[in-house]
Amino acid sequence: MTTPATAAAPPHTRANPFPAKLITNRSLCGEGSEKDTRHFELNLKGWGLSYEVGDSMTVWPTNDPALVDEIITRIGARGDEPVKGPNGETTLREALFRDYRITQTTSKFLKTISQRAVNGAPLLSELLKPERKQDLDTYLWGMEVVDFLIEHPSIKWTAQEFVDLLAKLMPRLYSISSSLKAHPDQVHFTIDVVHYESRGRMRKGVCSTFLAERANGVPIPVFPNSSKFRLPEDANTPIIMVGPGTGVAPFRAFLQDRQATGAKGKNWLFFGSQHRHCNYFYEAEFEQMKRDGFLTRLDLAWSRDAAAKSYVQHRILQNAAEIWKWIDSEGAHFFVCGDARRMAKDVDAALRKIAQEQGGKTEDETNQCVEKLKADKRYKRDVY
Ligand SMILES: Cc1cc2nc3c(=O)[nH]c(=O)nc-3n(C[C@H](O)[C@H](O)[C@H](O)COP(=O)(O)OP(=O)(O)OC[C@H]3O[C@@H](n4cnc5c(N)ncnc54)[C@H](O)[C@@H]3O)c2cc1C
Ligand SMILES: NC(=O)c1ccc[n+]([C@@H]2O[C@H](COP(=O)([O-])OP(=O)(O)OC[C@H]3O[C@@H](n4cnc5c(N)ncnc54)[C@H](OP(=O)(O)O)[C@@H]3O)[C@@H](O)[C@H]2O)c1
Secondary structure, rough: OOOOOHOOOOOOOOOOOEEEEEEEEEEEOOOOOOEEEEEEEEEOOOOOOOOOOOOEEEOOOOOOOOHHHHHHHHOOOOOOOOOEEEEEEEEEEHHHHHHHEOOOEEEEEEHHHHHOEEEEOHHHHHOHHHHHHHHHHHHHHHOOHHHHHOOOOOOOOOHHHHHHOOOOOOOOEEEEEOOOOOOOOOEEEEEEEEEEEOOOOOEEEEHHHHHHHOOOOOOOOEEEEOOOOOOOOOOOOOEEOOOOOHHHHHHHHHHHHHHHHHHOOOOEEEEOOOOOHHHOOOOHHHHHHHOOOOOOOOEEEEEEOOOOOOHHHHHHHHOHHHHHHHHHHHHOOEEEEEEEOOOHHHHHHHHHHHHHHHHHOHHHHHHHHHHHHOOOOOEEEEEE
């Protein structure tokens, strides 16, 4: 017989996410770091849901209230004006805080600026022509809604027409860096907090700074996002994990999970970051796992500690014979997480080079081999 607790449907859904509580927000970087990468722990007690290692979590942020206030002032409003937003009737202030994307512009916002600007905004009008799309993107890099309000103070807006020109605020995804088997009722994240300067102003990434600066004591709406980035079913299968930067997140979760279940499979982690002294995330944990023999191999690449860049794919290539032995003779699964634009492509090229040179394959055979690894779910990527 099921107990009432297990029979009840989970109370939380994607449309009604769980209000998690922040319990830990600590820096993973030491003095001298150029990055602000942080470790977060959220309490999920009573959420009635579950996640697997390899999953990500959807997080719904709110906007920076200081930026909300500035926008209200710059459009000549008070904040208590009623508006109809994507989530129903509310005030202008609440809508800008919770419902709308108030940093990046939309094309309807830019078109309105170009139509209503006193001087006609000639540069913007020119860049809005379809054939100038790429130039417009370059121009908009580092430009936010507030920059156009500053540049065109004479444009008059009603609260409703202003919000109608904005896009809906979207949630963000984060790789889960913990296992429920090691941390029941918790989820951990490894997040690079986005701060940058443009046009003389400090800018803040919406969700990463929500978690880093504004999430203390407020509910953090979260909902798990299932993934195909899964540990091998057989706990004896060796795994090779390539996760530079915050790409290490799911591998911390994999290792916690395998440790908690006593999995006997060998574990090899490639981690890379800028400087060893200030960017070795989870150093104590990984070094302990290595000393215990649980982390069979740990290879590190520090990109800014020497004149020549050292990246994870360089470490991979230096260990070509051993990697090929793990994959070809021992059936290892090969995982990659992090930046899709450059890192994942370079790591893919390194894997192909190893298959070709160590496996003595032609280019066609190498491609077939990599496709087979993917089809057999032995080469998995969580990159974007
Ligand atoms: C499946 C998945 C998993 C992910 N996992 C993680 C993870 O584990 N850890 C993690 O940190 N992130 C992760 N991300 C990325 C994360 O979802 C967010 O995109 C990231 O945190 C930025 O969101 P934000 O709201 O803080 O910034 P946003 O408000 O979205 O701002 C980012 C934008 O700011 C602009 N920008 C940034 N830097 C500059 C600059 N120097 N000059 C001008 N403009 C700039 C760019 O337009 C950029 O797109 C993951 C993404 C996906 C899809
Ligand atoms: N699940 C996911 O899809 C996921 C998870 C986490 C992060 N991300 C995204 O991945 C990106 C990077 O994240 P991050 O800020 O944590 O990393 P990062 O600190 O920018 O980079 C980590 C390391 O990778 C190096 N690197 C740069 N180019 C490389 C290349 N071509 N090959 C191998 N290594 C390279 C960097 O070196 P230098 O900077 O010195 O060149 C640095 O040492 C971000 O866009 C982040 O949002 C995605």
